[in-house]
Amino acid sequence: MAQTLTLNTGQKIPQLGFGVWKASEGECYKAVRTALDTGYRHIDTARIYGNEVDVGKAIRDSGIDRSEIFVTTKLWNSDQAKAQKAFDDSMARLGLDYLDLYLIHFPVTKTRAQAWKDLEAIHKTGRTRAIGVSNYMPRHLDELLSSAAVKPAVNQIELHPYLSQNELKTYCESHGMLVEAYSPLAHGQKVADVSLKPMAAKYGKTVAQLILRWSVQKGNIVLVKSVSPQRIAENFAIFDFNVEPADMGVLDGLNENLRTCWDPSQTP
Ligand SMILES: NC(=O)c1ccc[n+]([C@@H]2O[C@H](COP(=O)([O-])OP(=O)(O)OC[C@H]3O[C@@H](n4cnc5c(N)ncnc54)[C@H](OP(=O)(O)O)[C@@H]3O)[C@@H](O)[C@H]2O)c1
Known part of the structure; x- marks a missing residue:
């Protein structure tokens, strides 16, 4: 049973989700089938990724009850x-x-x-x-909340130890929205961070697993992507260890405001 969090709608959401940005047609189908076989029960796609057909087909072909997949x-x-x-x-x-869950992808003014x-x-x-x-960002949420009949269930943002987004996360959680962390491996750029290798080795884990586990322990919904069966399994194997408080503190200290995707902070 995947570990879940509860949205403000009362729905359960598996805390670890499988992302499919940049998974091409065919490749995406195979990756989602592998992810579902591995145990993921949460798939994150988007119209612009061009792979919704593959995602739907993989879900239907998996034989897993629709109600078990988010x-x-x-x-x-x-x-x-x-x-x-x-x-x-x-x-x-x-x-x-x-x-x-249906999301507005970006706050177009x-x-x-x-x-x-x-x-x-x-x-x-x-x-x-x-x-x-x-x-x-908070100002987009202020505007939305000033007239919304329904509060957003989540805000999906880039978040990893190198972009910790503490203020935005506090804002979202104080308004009853969960934070979904996209690009949790900094779009793959930080999986070989040598400074973290000794800490990862201490837990018998890879740097990628350590970084993902940090985000889970911070209470985020974590959306990770891979098309490799080996890495799909590796990224799922993060629920059998705990990063100790002192090491969480070290990871908290890595923030360098590194954005690998969009920067919405200048969008009016
Ligand atoms: N809402 C938004 O604007 C937005 C923006 C960006 C992303 N997202 C969502 O978040 C998901 C994840 O973000 P992301 O795809 O940008 O990046 P990510 O999950 O941080 O990293 C993915 C990259 O890391 C590699 N990788 C994955 N696991 C690895 C491991 N264990 N060891 C070494 N390399 C590994 C992948 O390559 P392989 O595939 O070859 O393994 C891929 O190149 C997306 O797929 C999408 O669903 C949303």
Whole structure:
């Protein structure tokens, strides 16, 4: 049974999710099948990743009951003025009866307010069980919360020891939103951090496992991607050890505001 957290909707969400950004067609199908066989029960895709068809097919072919798998997809920026159609199109590609979580991918200044209203309307139909946002900074969330009927269940942001996002995380949690940590390995850039090798060796783990475990212990939902069966298994094997408080402190001290993906901090 995967370790879960509880969203503000009451839904359980597996704390470790499997991301599929940059997994190409075919490659994505195989990776999701392998991930589900390994034990992952949470898949994170997006319209812009171009692999929703593969994700849906892999879920159906897995033979695992739909209710056991948590599925997220996202509304792309250029679709924000036509969210209902974009949602219908994503659902048709996924071939699923319902979605667990639908996110606004990025806070596009001109269109995000109407997009949230449209997500609220989709949520009301029950076709997605939760709605949320991604790459929102506090000012984007302030704006949203000032008129929202439904609070976002999550804010999905880049987060790893090298970009710890402490203020944003505190903001989200104080407003009842869980933080989803994307690019938890700094998009793969930090899996060979030599400074962490002795600490990882102490636990009999790899640097990647150590970094992922840090994020789990911080209470994040952690979304990691791999297309390699060996690394898919490696990234899943992080629930049989605990990083000690002193080592958590060392990892907390690694922040260097390293962004490997978007920087929404300048978006008005
Ligand atoms: N909302 C957003 O704007 C947003 C932005 C970025 C990402 N995301 C989500 O977050 C997910 C994860 O982020 P990410 O894909 O950017 O990066 P990531 O999970 O931090 O790192 C993935 C990279 O690291 C490699 N890797 C994975 N496990 C490894 C291991 N154990 N040892 C060595 N290398 C390893 C992968 O290569 P191999 O595949 O070859 O193993 C890949 O190149 C995405 O797939 C997506 O679902 C969302």
